[in-house]
Amino acid sequence: MTRKDIAVALLLTVLCAVVALASPQFLSVANLQNVGRLVGTYGIFSIGVGLVIISGGIDLSVGSICALLGVLLSMMLVEWHWPPTVAVAAALAIGACLGAVHGVLITRLRLQPFIVTLCGLLLYRGAARYIARDATKGFGAGEGFEWVRTIAAGSLGGVPMPFVLLAIVGVGAWLLLHRSVFGRHLVAIGRNEEAARYAGVRTQAVVTWAYVISGTLTAVSAIIIAFYTNSISPASHGNFYELYAIAAAVVGGCSLRGGEGSIVGIVMGAALLQVIRNLVNLLDIPSSLDFAVMGGVILVGAIADRLVAQRSRRTEP
Amino acid sequence: MRAVAKRFPGVVALDQVNFDVARSEIVGLVGENGAGKSTLMKILAGIHRPDAGEILIGGAPVTIDGPGDAARLGVAVIHQELEMIDTLDVAGNIFLGREPRRVGPLRLLDRRRMEQLAIQLLARIGAAIEPRTIVGRLSTAQQQLVAIARALSFDARILILDEPTASLGSDDAARLFRVLAEVRTRGTAIVYVSHRLAEIEAIADRAVVLRDGRNAGTLARGEIRRDRLVHLMVGRALESEYASSLPASRAPATSPRTPRLQIDRVRTSRYPRVEVSLTVYRGEVLGIAGLIGAGRSELAEAVCGIGPRLSGNVLLDGMPAAIASPRDAIRQGLCLVPQDRRGRGVVRGMSVRENITLPNLSAFARLGLVNRRAESMAARAITTTLTVKMPSLEASIDTLSGGNQQKVVLGRWLALKPRAIVFDEPTQGVDVGARADIHRLIRRLADEGTAVVLISSDLQEIVAECDRVAVMHDGRVTGVLERPDCTPQAIMRLAVA
Numbered sequence A: 001m002t003r004k005d006i007a008v009a010l011l012l013t014v015l016c017a018v019v020a021l022a023s024p025q026f027l028s029v030a031n032l033q034n035v036g037r038l039v040g041t042y043g044i045f046s047i048g049v050g051l052v053i054i055s056g057g058i059d060l061s062v063g064s065i066c067a068l069l070g071v072l073l074s075m076m077l078v079e080w081h082w083p084p085t086v087a088v089a090a091a092l093a094i095g096a097c098l099g100a101v102h103g104v105l106i107t108r109l110r111l112q113p114f115i116v117t118l119c120g121l122l123l124y125r126g127a128a129r130y131i132a133r134d135a136t137k138g139f140g141a142g143e144g145f146e147w148v149r150t151i152a153a154g155s156l157g158g159v160p161m162p163f164v165l166l167a168i169v170g171v172g173a174w175l176l177l178h179r180s181v182f183g184r185h186l187v188a189i190g191r192n193e194e195a196a197r198y199a200g201v202r203t204q205a206v207v208t209w210a211y212v213i214s215g216t217l218t219a220v221s222a223i224i225i226a227f228y229t230n231s232i233s234p235a236s237h238g239n240f241y242e243l244y245a246i247a248a249a250v251v252g253g254c255s256l257r258g259g260e261g262s263i264v265g266i267v268m269g270a271a272l273l274q275v276i277r278n279l280v281n282l283l284d285i286p287s288s289l290d291f292a293v294m295g296g297v298i299l300v301g302a303i304a305d306r307l308v309a310q311r312s313r314r315t316e317p
Numbered sequence B: 001m002r003a004v005a006k007r008f009p010g011v012v013a014l015d016q017v018n019f020d021v022a023r024s025e026i027v028g029l030v031g032e033n034g035a036g037k038s039t040l041m042k043i044l045a046g047i048h049r050p051d052a053g054e055i056l057i058g059g060a061p062v063t064i065d066g067p068g069d070a071a072r073l074g075v076a077v078i079h080q081e082l083e084m085i086d087t088l089d090v091a092g093n094i095f096l097g098r099e100p101r102r103v104g105p106l107r108l109l110d111r112r113r114m115e116q117l118a119i120q121l122l123a124r125i126g127a128a129i130e131p132r133t134i135v136g137r138l139s140t141a142q143q144q145l146v147a148i149a150r151a152l153s154f155d156a157r158i159l160i161l162d163e164p165t166a167s168l169g170s171d172d173a174a175r176l177f178r179v180l181a182e183v184r185t186r187g188t189a190i191v192y193v194s195h196r197l198a199e200i201e202a203i204a205d206r207a208v209v210l211r212d213g214r215n216a217g218t219l220a221r222g223e224i225r226r227d228r229l230v231h232l233m234v235g236r237a238l239e240s241e242y243a244s245s246l247p248a249s250r251a252p253a254t255s256p257r258t259p260r261l262q263i264d265r266v267r268t269s270r271y272p273r274v275e276v277s278l279t280v281y282r283g284e285v286l287g288i289a290g291l292i293g294a295g296r297s298e299l300a301e302a303v304c305g306i307g308p309r310l311s312g313n314v315l316l317d318g319m320p321a322a323i324a325s326p327r328d329a330i331r332q333g334l335c336l337v338p339q340d341r342r343g344r345g346v347v348r349g350m351s352v353r354e355n356i357t358l359p360n361l362s363a364f365a366r367l368g369l370v371n372r373r374a375e376s377m378a379a380r381a382i383t384t385t386l387t388v389k390m391p392s393l394e395a396s397i398d399t400l401s402g403g404n405q406q407k408v409v410l411g412r413w414l415a416l417k418p419r420a421i422v423f424d425e426p427t428q429g430v431d432v433g434a435r436a437d438i439h440r441l442i443r444r445l446a447d448e449g450t451a452v453v454l455i456s457s458d459l460q461e462i463v464a465e466c467d468r469v470a471v472m473h474d475g476r477v478t479g480v481l482e483r484p485d486c487t488p489q490a491i492m493r494l495a496v497a
Helices: A003-022 A029-054 A062-079 A084-107 A113-131 A146-153 A161-179 A181-191 A193-198 A203-229 A241-251 A263-282 A287-313 B037-044 B067-072 B090-094 B111-124 B140-153 B170-185 B197-203 B226-234 B296-303 B326-331 B341-345 B352-364 B372-385 B402-414 B432-447 B459-465 B488-495
Strands: B002-008 B011-017 B026-030 B052-057 B060-062 B075-078 B158-162 B189-193 B206-211 B214-220 B259-268 B276-281 B285-290 B309-316 B334-337 B420-424 B451-455 B468-473 B476-482
Touching (some): A029 A161, A029 A241, A062 A113, A062 A241, A146 A161, A161 A181, A181 A193, A181 B352, A193 A203, A193 B341, A241 A287, B026 B037, B026 B197, B037 B158, B037 B189, B090 B111, B170 B197, B189 B197, B206 B226, B214 B226, B276 B451, B285 B296, B285 B432, B285 B459, B341 B402, B459 B488, B468 B488, B476 B488
Parallel strands (some): B026 B189, B285 B451, B334 B420, B420 B451
Antiparallel strands (some): B002 B011, B206 B214, B259 B276, B259 B309, B468 B476
């Protein structure tokens, strides 16, 4: 674990302790399950966005993809009666394709990731609203695709499925980022794309794949969220998810300039955000302060990190 | 500066170092990379604070807590990487942050006064540059003069120049020396930090040598000679900076010369109307000389798949090689060590091990996952062969000196056993000891049969290290000299043709 990972772990532990002391209900099984579910859901797409950030880019389209896929999933299963396996596969495929489109625009046309994914954010949300004709979609009672709902919203031995899925994705992502050739190339590109190119790294392919992974993981989260909420309002479903992802990545130690970050850090960052939300709930803090509290904690964390870094920089050559 | 000491975690950078420079004096500061000269100058410039010792300016002790203090005390630094705003004009850059303003409530910029003052400053140093020119359009040499003008506008009493001629041709360097002489007569004290010992010989009034963080000696004007400087820097007399100074030590061309790398009518995007053809034989070192802007780097990049190649072929061992990307080139055994080490060579922030194995990672990977131990062993083997001085294999490459970083960048390609390798200015900004190591490596690669291309602006390096020399001018090859005809004069004549 790097210094940053330890710092985030510390912050998370302290926060959990604070919440537990302030409200013993935090440690109740029901509450932990709920938090676990949210951490799992948000954590999966945060990992995807984190990988993109490490490559030196950014992905703002996460929330809108969730809205679009939520709408499509509902229509595929409830209105068009597609077999659930096909519907799920289609959703994942769409997520991957959208990611691929982002990747190609960014690497071949050299467009800025911010712009490409910002347009994605707007386009996909618009598409979702249009396809659904602004009607709220749902899954009703869920006949015919109970197993999908169980996988998305159920539990495995008391542990919420999304959390289990996060564990699986997390291990896979850890191997990918920290132990594989692809991961090393990704970090090198984030640090210095020119030097990586001169060293023979296939920069375009690697970056494109990062966006494909992000799109696919977003699709996974989209499926989970759609079933969990069972109510997808195209205009607002998935709002601000990209900010959660970016915040989780940054709190977890990713630098927005690229080349730095760890999977463990991202997951802990996502957990931190959900614990804060839980805190706001349990302590009866008005939910309107939800974002304010999150912003405050992240800011304090960022400042603390910078101060520590400056202290050690002063002694470096 | 008296008895200055500075420690960083794990290394004593300076130990009881004394340094002084007087008004109207040019002092050359030399030492191997890691000897402490940049640390010493950074202390003077306010970037670091010394752990011990004192600094006196004009006889009075001063404390320099930051670059602001240094500037106020009249210390100005011209860095190797000139920090100019490319999109702003000359006058704007000179007065950045202190622009003269008009009287009045809005305090608007007083452009006319700014330009007038800029003209005066530039005239003082004899630089014929229009104040309205956008800095991005100026050559490096001209930008440097703007930097000096800026320093003077601060009434700099002490001017520090760090490797000022690293990217200058000989004409520009000569002009710089004239400017420095002019600045000196006006009373400024000048510290000239450089690896180019010939220049120190030429312009320094005194030379101060640092070695391993301590004073190693001072030479007065009459005593400054290259071999004496080298002796003090390294602590022993180096046979020569160059691996071989005797023409006879290279295998004569009696052995059959098989072409290894053939450049066949290649056109680059910089000189689209010029076709370049060159042949590099197995086991030879072909130098490519020329002035800056002759198109040598562009040619290298076009051949190795990095830059655009408008037309023409590249043949390896007689077979046409399809090269559309650096990866293609590497896969076929053709490697390039690029010129801009900081921008294109080193991946900063990554460890030495990671930097070395970057092009070749899949060799240590199974199912896509990297075997750390195999990777570390291979990386260690290379750093040992090249005698890279580093805290450890896992240390960030930023902690290595320029010369050692360059060795790491070179080492990357060794494991791949390339058929042909192109070096673009491999010893730029590298100290004498590392330079000799790199030359030895180049010699060894050639002896093992690799075709080596050495692009260099250092005429003596070219003459000493190469079997043949191709000279370029404005994108064309103006001539290829065989060993007996390789003299600096002959090369120069072809370079300005």
